[in-house]
Amino acid sequence: MEAWLVHKVSPSISRIYRLGSRCLLGRSGASLIPIEDGEVLPSHCVIWRDGNTYRIRDLTGCQGTLVNYQYVPETTLVPGDQVVIGRQSFLFHARRAQAAPPEGRRAKIVYLEKFRPRGKGSRHTL
Secondary structure, eight states: OEEEEEEEEETTEEEEEEEOSEEEEESSTTOSEEOOOTTSOTTOEEEEEETTEEEEEEOSSSSOEEETTEEOSEEEEOTTOEEEETTEEEEEEEEOOOOOOOTTOOOOOOOOOOOEEOSTTSOEEO
């Protein structure tokens, strides 16, 4: 399973953090996701992979980590969950990891940037 947190810094800027097997969030330099917020403790919470799911645990002991705007000391995250740490908000995303292509074949990755019509009556292309 692949998972990541999206931190909306401003209306035009988002930071995307890919989650590994264990990820510490907080204000300390040891945190894999550093959060610069006076309300956040150095080791605020931890997110870890548990089989095919991701779990989150509050490490503050003072209701400092919210999931969908409710305090839970520990819970399983599901795609679309809103994680609030201090004054910072993150959106949790996850999907099953795609199988590797068979040996000898290459996977084709296509990135779509913008959909523009070519001309009147023609097919739309990139």
